[in-house]
Amino acid sequence: AQSVAQPEDQVNVAEGNPLTVKCTYSVSGNPYLFWYVQYPNRGLQFLLKYITGDNLVKGSYGFEAEFNKSQTSFHLKKPSALVSDSALYFCAVRAPTGGSNYQLIWGAGTKLIIKP
Amino acid sequence: NAGVMQNPRHLVRRRGQEARLRCSPMKGHSHVYWYRQLPEEGLKFMVYLQKENIIDESGMPKERFSAEFPKEGPSILRIQQVVRGDSAAYFCASSPLAPESTDTQYFGPGTRLTVL
Numbered sequence: 001a002q003s004v005a006q007p008e009d010q011v012n013v014a015e016g017n018p019l020t021v022k023c024t025y026s027v028s029g030n031p032y033l034f035w036y037v038q039y040p041n042r043g044l045q046f047l048l049k050y051i052t053g054d055n056l057v058k059g060s061y062g063f064e065a066e067f068n069k070s071q072t073s074f075h076l077k078k079p080s081a082l083v084s085d086s087a088l089y090f091c092a093v094r095a096p097t098g099g100s101n102y103q104l105i106w107g108a109g110t111k112l113i114i115k116p
Numbered sequence: 117n118a119g120v121m122q123n124p125r126h127l128v129r130r131r132g133q134e135a136r137l138r139c140s141p142m143k144g145h146s147h148v149y150w151y152r153q154l155p156e157e158g159l160k161f162m163v164y165l166q167k168e169n170i171i172d173e174s175g176m177p178k179e180r181f182s183a184e185f186p187k188e189g190p191s192i193l194r195i196q197q198v199v200r201g202d203s204a205a206y207f208c209a210s211s212p213l214a215p216e217s218t219d220t221q222y223f224g225p226g227t228r229l230t231v232l
Binding site: 004034036041042043044045046049090092103104105106107108109 | 120122151158159160172207223224228
């Protein structure tokens with residue numbers, strides 16, 4: 001079965017420090033991988049996606065993510081965290097083939113708290 | 117450029133009543149997806165629609181739930197005879213191209229349904 005795991009419910013980082021939010025997946029074939037951010041009482045905003053090509057993907061607000069096929073991971077990173085980055089982050093995956101390839105399969109989310 | 121719009125943002129219903137959730141996709145988008153987010157959980161796919169067609173409703177409960185996307189007007193997710201377990205945030209997403217592509221799904225702000 002296809003699945004996405006975000007092993008950390010919460011990540012705490014001091015402002016200015018680098019941050020990493022982890023994501024691993026289990027999907028057959030070569031997946032499409034996405035990161036979304038959700039601010040309180042708001043919808044999800046697209047951050048970045050990996051389809052093919054360079055394993056390091058750059059996205060909005062200074063975020064980037066690295067696709068690692070051997071470790072089936074797609075960790076989200078930022079070199080220097082801002083307090084305004086505090087939010088709920090979701091990793092999602094979509095299988096590129098198959099009858100339900102348009103369905104996004106979601107991780108449970110990781111709450112990121114950036115302390116001043 | 118208006119994004120995906122959903123209304124109402126908050127909806128309170130008593131057990132046994134009907135809930136109607138509306139979604140207007142981004143301009144130029146003809147593919148709509150509905151997801152449900154239960155507290156402390158990630159999103160779960162419910163249904164995928166194109167104009168006047170339900171393409172995949174495999175994630176939607178067989179009873180009480182229905183969805184439509186008419187030729188004119190917004191997509192509607194309808195829940196009849198609501199129960200407390202229906203309390204959740206319901207998100208709509210849209211995309212412009214066929215889902216077999218790599219296109220990103222863009223999300224609305226969600227409707228938070230509370231069943232008393």
